[in-house]
Amino acid sequence: MPDHDVAIVGGGPVGLLLACLLAHAGIDVAVYEKRSMGDARSRAIGIHPPGRAALDAVGLGEEARRQALELDGGDVLCSGEVLASVSFTSRQQVLILPQHRTHALLVERLAHVQPDAVHLGQVVRDVRDEGEVVRLSLEADGVGREVTASVVVAADGVRSGVRRLLGVRWRARRGSGSYAMADVADVEPSTRVRLYCEPGGIVESFPLPDGRRRWVVADPLDRLHDGAAFAREIQDRTGIRPGEATALEPTVFRAQQHRASRAAVGRIVLLGDALHETSPIGGQGMNLGWNAARRLAAAIERSLRSGTPDFGAYERSALRSAARAQRRSHFYMTMGRPVDGLSLGARNAVIRALGSPPLRRSAADLITMRGL
Template identity: 30%
Template sequence: MERTSCLVVGGGPAGMVLGLLLARAGIDVTVLEKHKDFLRDFRGDTVHPTTLDLLDELGLAEEFAKLPARKLDRIQLPIRGSVQTVFTLEHLPGTHKYIAMVPQWDLLDLLARAADREPNFRLRMNTEATAVIRDGSRIAGVAYRTGDGDIGEIRADVTVACDGRDSVLRAEVGLGSRSWPTPMDVWWFRLPRTDIDPAGVIALLSANRAAVMFDRGDYWQVATLIAKGGDAAARRGPVSEIVRSMADAAPWLRDRENALRGWDEVKLLDVKLDRLDKWYTDGLLCIGDAAHAMSPAGGVGINLAVQDAVATARILATPLASGTLTTHDLAKVQRRRSIPTAITQGMQRFLHTVAIGPALSGRVDIANAASTPLPLRVLRRIPVLRTVPAFLVARGVLPEHAPAFARRP
């Protein structure tokens, strides 16, 4: 039997940020991460301006600057044979007028190193939470299993579920949720990149394909959208058809139509969009995707999860330190973060309706201006409006800042 003050389940961006901030408040924190390392392709790489601001406030900017990063300051679409800017980030308020594209494993390693410098922080890799421990109606901690097969229990004053949309803790506690249909699932794969390719993030919308390409230097990380539930049927065809259909909107990809050698190189992400009615119960709080599974539309899920973690640390640090934590404190976190979550998910549902759904159904071809959705035509014609969606994506609603106890020069 082990004990900690705050037990964080999940070592993604939300879990690592929460663990670091609470440790700097003097709180005893244990983070459980079920994998043996952070190296997984299925991680988003976007570090938004609000997270860059947070790293500045935590005194980690210099260390972050050493990571392999590419700066994204615009979103582009192939239109009529050329790549045109649809959204721009250059007019954002604040110091960081870009999104940094950094391998998420590098960011998580940075956060882990910073947290390890705090004497009351413990990171348990290769350790998976398997069930909650109950003390009457209260969640008192979790049972765990390591990759070596060892089992045990950790009890805590509060357990925070940061274990994603398929959260074991969320499922076991049975918190009710509301969900919305999504028109797509996502295929995730890599393509080679050449020096003459466009840079940054490229969105492709055509009659046959909707995809987003993330520039990682020597390769593209590609998220291509498929109709919801269409994976099995599509895999009966040739894998080369994926890039061939992308090249309809981006002819410069023609030389890579055979870059994918087999379907095992194409991973499926089951897209969900939902939100818990209540993010907490006595002794347990859900944040990030465990509280609100986000669509990949806009690439905002990581940013929202980090903002949840900052608010959680600020609200819970004092009652945890004094031993007076109650469900009232957990409710404060939901009240603080529910409005930004609802607005962001509303934006994603709008994108599903006006762009992604029509593209997947073949009703829109962005290369043909006559069929371009009205919102995109307006953005192209009135440049100043391009900053509005850019602000929502890059900075979001109600951004959080590091509490004073966590700041370092």
């Protein structure tokens, strides 16, 4: 008998969501996370309709809505002119909640359903599919041990050690760019996103709960490493001086896109960022992982009942959804690149068309991850 029905490597939001789904179904699950404490960084903030459905499935939907800010919609501007506006219907509703708060909700829910499921400070050194079980070699504080499970799920991020041990190829996809990001006090609180598609590159402005706002600036020259330069660039492109300008500590990051060639090898399955790196531009990564987690939970239940691992349908659907999301992200990034002359006029014409009455609803569906 294995030690656990399912072992999940990685205790981020996607791994925790899957653990909650399985625990709710009465499946014994263990989560092994290499960090010894929670991650307080505010990374993913948007909870799209697929993410809302996933949180509803584990009984967290209402609490997430209570803590979150609900977006009304968004506006796309260039040189002070509104090119397009969309408003969200109830089925398109997007919630804004910083990732560390979503993470805390999932940790609390899992602890309620299956206490002691999460094991922190655990580094996975090896994983071996032995036919009837999968054996994990773990190390904590210099001490090694082994555990077994009927199924192992790798939700250990873009640099997945499990994916590397399996020898699964990690292929680059179209879409990359450099950005700088910071969260500051909101001088004019609202419930709408503003995207400034300026000639010098996009500036994104997202409202956050508790009177905060996130600014994301395309940084193709990789020079926005300090608060003064970051604030000055926002002002130069948009005419707006963000709050707390002198105290900004921007996070500089490189957005890239990759996809694994396989989602499952025998009893070992890849999930979330271990399966696909999707640009955060468009806010799809976490929600894409949550959507796949719901499909994977159902596949795991079936496999445990039959005694035979069968993740073919999950693999096809997860890779197909990732491909769609990455195509959308590539489009968003293309729309936000520096541009001038005739190309600027052509780009703005595309944005106006997407915001026109015939296409506005479809554009809102695209933004809110319908069809994934």
